[in-house]
Amino acid sequence: MSNPKLTIGLFGFGVVGEGIYKVLQDTKSLNATVKKICIKHIDKVRNAPAELFTTEADELLADEEINVIVELIDDAEAAYHIVTKALKQKKSVVSANKKLLANHLEELVALRDEHGVSLLYEAAVCGSVPIIRNLEEYYDNDLLSSVSGIINGSTNYILTKMKEEQLSYELALQQAQELGFAESDPTLDVEGIDAVNKLTIILKHAYGINEIPEDILYNGITHINERDIQFANEKGYQIKLVAQSVQVDQGKVAAFVLPTFVAKDSQLYNVRNEFNGVLIGSKLADEQFLYGKGAGRYPTSSAVLSDIAALRYEYRYEYKKSELGIANVLTNEIFLKVYVSFESWDTIDKEEFAEIEQVFKSNTRNYIVGIINLDVLHNAEWFYDKSISVIAIGEEVLYNPELVWDQSASVLEKL
Template identity: 50%
Template sequence: MGKIRIGLFGFGVVGQGIYEVLRRTKNVDAEIVKICVRSLDKPRPGEIDRRFFTDSADEILLDPAIDLIVEVIDDAEASYRIVKAALERKIPVVSGNKAMLANHLQELIEMQKRNGVALLYDASSCGSIPVIRNLEEYYDNDLLLEVKGILNGSSNYILSRVFDHQCPYAEALAQAQALGFAESDPSFDIEGYDSLFKLVIITVHALGVYVHPRDIFTYGISTIHDSDIRYAREKRVKIKLVAQVVKVAGDRFTMFVMPEFVSPKKYIYSVDDEYNGVVIRGECYDRQFMFGKGAGSLPTASSILSDIMARQHDYRYEYKKMNYADRPAYTTDILLRIYARYTDTPVPAILPFEKIHEQYFSSECNYLIGDVKLSALIEHRAELNGKDLFLANIPLFFIDRD
């Protein structure tokens, strides 16, 4: 393949990072020939010729000279329209939009097959950590048991400040926002949705099964309280926001996103600040650990660059695991052990606990530790969104193998 001519959608932090890494690298025969932005009036870096910019998507999509679409906009619906239009025109795409991918991946996989075109998105999950391609190529077998980790750098930075620097939660959040790790509206990160969307994408490549985000229990860290932090310290653990997909039997798997009590012997215990860490567990190789920056301009751009280089060699995801005859089925009929701290929300009345191991009442707050089915958490999740309530997972999977 000759020089790749790129049509770039989006020129924010990541888009500018892509422009910068393409300018620096010497081994990628590619150039950006047109950049589509929302507003032509917005100031741009001075060294870029203004003629490179357009506000018309069709100026890129209908240009026969463009070989590859790179899409890094933050609007999921606009991203979906662009990616769908490109694939229908048989133009390969590199995307970093995890929300769009998580909600439409099943359809986009079918479009790739139907049109014989590639969609690559390693940058959508864990930034510079090559999780997807490793799961797609290296772990291409049925021995994989679990993928678990810290997939969101913003929430991890906040919790690191809380547990490692004794910083109050509100102050840690403000620091994350000031440093650009969290947005002015941080809910996408701290409520767990960013981790959820990454987990959906990872699961397709880990197990060959697509599960829609609405069917997965997701709970974030926005309601964490001093009493939860104090309890974790007393138990000599940290609270981390953890996403996991795990086989619970040979023919079933489950997945969820929740705060978790993490003990010092776990790899992810030492994943701090804005870093991500992913543990991949298998039957014959126990645990393997991947660590790196999961977000930011240049780390994400480096992952986009990797996909651009892969296209030079005509690489595409084969989704081989989706063709396995004995793919595991998604289940929520599994028992979790959770910590629930509450004041006004009547947690014991809402959730049908099968067993309560510990219970505490005080004038400040109440908490309990009990066993409850994941299906019950999903069924009652609308009743579990009170500001007076915090939930955390107490790990039960593979505790005998660590």
């Protein structure tokens, strides 16, 4: 087995970058050292020799001795320039930037192939949960039926505290920020953007689908209110932000990110705080469950170190679904069972529902439980109204291949 000397140029020296630096110092078996670290502010005191640091990216990217770039910065645009230049300079790249990867993965993979290097990013998806490597190695065939789960630890922490300790959304978010699970600007997490970015990457490995996040329906947790939590308690549900991808027909995959009422019989029900949980469905192996910490310093560091270690034997993602010519595409030709809560009936078009199962009216907050087509939901103006909660019920989707709804059939029996 090959064990080449890895000489690393590190971009970013926050909690993860510093952790990587320290572990590499203490783990000689990795045969990896950090030669140079690029940061924004040179005058800040850091726990490493001053001569390691620079503000000039080209000091790393043009250094012929550096053969690995580890990119751990928040700025996706700056990361794009760093990673593309590194690949063109024939340097392997380890990245944790899910926004960069979700929007440019196809281009980056093409550069990787052109220059014969590796591009690894396990840390970009589920922290310490090795979902990408599992999809690449274990589920590299056409028997995968679904990949769904809680893939954002920050929102899961917030929802856990709102449910178990009756904290307000604002206080739960503040706690998540203080513990390092959420950024000072939490928009990417709480609006569902981080989760849909990760789902986009999963789609590539699970189904060979090249997509961009803007084409996938998603929503976050900012609209969830006390009435929604009360409904969850009455029905014995947990509210989780769940990313779902389901093979609904040959060559067709449905994908979306929505707050979801999760029942007690689901593995996701007991995924608490900053933990992630991913369910992988297979036509032969039924369902597998991967569980681990998805937010924080150490889970991310663990995944980055795993990728660095894999470079010792020149590991590369093979994107086997794409290479085998398995042609899957996204489809919205499915129906979802959803709970929708709102203040005014004027804001909801009831005619857009295929069937309404339950209606609740009050002087303050109303709700509907019904069945709606995913494409209709995606195009409904009220779906994007922040005063309205849209929460999926359960982790299953109802598929109608001809998009002809048989009103004589019982929706509840189908669900």
